[in-house]
Amino acid sequence: MSINPTTLIRVGGLCAVGAGLLFIGVQFNHPQLDANFATTAEFTFRQSLKMVMALLSLAGITAMYLSQVKRMGVLGLIGYLVFGAGYLIMFSMETMGAVVLPAVAHSNPGYVNDVFVAATGGHPVGSIGLMLPLSAASGILYMAGGLLFGIALYRAKILTRWAAVLLAVGAVATMAIPLLPQVNERLFAIPTAMALICLGYSLWRTQHTQRTAPRSAAVASVAPLGSNAK
Numbered sequence: 001m002s003i004n005p006t007t008l009i010r011v012g013g014l015c016a017v018g019a020g021l022l023f024i025g026v027q028f029n030h031p032q033l034d035a036n037f038a039t040t041a042e043f044t045f046r047q048s049l050k051m052v053m054a055l056l057s058l059a060g061i062t063a064m065y066l067s068q069v070k071r072m073g074v075l076g077l078i079g080y081l082v083f084g085a086g087y088l089i090m091f092s093m094e095t096m097g098a099v100v101l102p103a104v105a106h107s108n109p110g111y112v113n114d115v116f117v118a119a120t121g122g123h124p125v126g127s128i129g130l131m132l133p134l135s136a137a138s139g140i141l142y143m144a145g146g147l148l149f150g151i152a153l154y155r156a157k158i159l160t161r162w163a164a165v166l167l168a169v170g171a172v173a174t175m176a177i178p179l180l181p182q183v184n185e186r187l188f189a190i191p192t193a194m195a196l197i198c199l200g201y202s203l204w205r206t207q208h209t210q211r212t213a214p215r216s217a218a219v220a221s222v223a224p225l226g227s228n229a230k
Contacts, residue, residue, distance in 0.1 A: 005066075006207050008063070009063045009066065009067045009203065009207050010063075010203070010204050010207045011059075011063070012059050012060055012062060012063020012064070012066075012067075012200075012203065013060065013063055013064075013199075013200040013201065013202075013203030013204035013205075013207065014200060014204055015056040015057075015059040015060045015063070015200065016056070016057065016059075016060025016061070016063070016064070016196045016197070016199055016200025016203065017060075017196070017197050017200035017201055017204070018056045018200075019053050019054075019056035019057040019060055019193075019196050019200075020192075020193040020194065020195070020196035020197035020198075020200065021193070021197065022049055022050075022052060022053040022056065023053050023057075023189050023192065023193035023196065024189065024190060024193045024194075025049070026046050026049050026050055026053070027186040027187075027189050027190075030046070030186055033116040033119070033120070034109075034112075034113055034116065035105045035109030035110075035112040035113050036105075036109075038097075038101045038102050038105040038112050039102055039105045039106065043098075043102065044098055044102060047094050047095075047097045047098035048098055050090075050094040050097075051091055051094045051095055051098065054087050054088075054090045054091035054094060055087075055091060057087050057196060058084055058087045058088065058091070060196060060199075060200050060203075061080060061083055061084060061087070061149065062080070062084070063203060064153065064159065064199060064203055065077075065080040065149075067158070067203060067206075067207065068156045068158045068159075071155075071156035071157070071158060072152045072153070072155075072156050073152070073155075075148060075151065075152045075155070076149070076152035076153075076156065078148055079145055079147075079148030079149030079150075079151070079152045080145075080149055080152075081145075082141050082144050082145035082148060082149075083141070083142070083145025083146055083148070083149045084145070085141050085145070086138060086140075086141030086142035086144075086145045086146075087142075089134060089137055089138040089141060090138050090142065092134075093119070093131075093134060093135065093138060096131075097115075101115065110125070110126055111126065111128060114126050114127075114128045115128050115131050115135075118131060118132050118135045118136075119135050120185060121139065139174070142171060142174070143171050143172055143174055143175060145171070146167055146168060146170065146171020146172070146192065147168045147171050147172050149167065149168075150164045150165065150166075150167035150168025150169075150171065150195070151164075151168055153167065153199065154168070158206060159199050159202040159203055159206065160198050160199060160202040162198075163194075163195045163198035163199045163202065164195070164199065166191050166192075166194060166195040166198070167191075167192060167195035167196070167199065169191060170188070170190075170191030170192035170194075170195055171192060173188055173191060174188050
């Protein structure tokens with residue numbers, strides 16, 4: 001397989017599909033986040049999957065942006081940078097969750113519980129230092145970036161447009177999590193995950209079509225010459 005921009009973009013599309021599948025997968029049967037759960041192997045495993053998910057998402061949205069950079073314009077650039085920053089912070093937080101929180105869960109369970117409260121949009125009782133503004137920045141960048149990037153994808157008219165709308169709506173919908181305590185917050189991950197899957201597949205399919213079209217045209221142009229030669 002030759003490595004070229006089209007191949008890399010198609011791989012990026014598959015990364016977006018993988019990110020969406022992981023985003024849904026880690027939500028199933030997810031135990032309540034607390035200091036006790038942070039000491040288990042399951043917690044570390046789920047955190048590792050979330051780290052991979054964040055990196056795959058970043059690769060996916062990068063491929064989406066680069067594949068239609070001219071059509072997405074300034075709004076697309078801003079949306080990509082903001083959304084990408086949100087995923088980078090998300091990756092850093094999931095990494096700290098996998099490495100740091102299990103180590104301090106036994107000695108300072110209150111701190112760990114407060115970090116989890118902040119991560120879900122709540123108000124921690126004690127001080128968690130820079131984790132509070134970091135968590136807030138992650139949420140703001142994720143929502144704003146998803147909204148702007150989704151709008152830019154919709155306006156570009158290349159990838160599946162309803163999936164772009166779903167991405168924008170799904171990102172903004174997470175604002176309702178603190179307001180709806182009676183609703184399982186993990187359900188809010190499904191719209192964004194489905195959007196990533198559909199957009200990633202759309203990107204892969206679009207690049208595949210563009211790659212095969214020139215070959216078909218070349219064969220069609222050569223065929224009559226071969227017929228005349230006979």
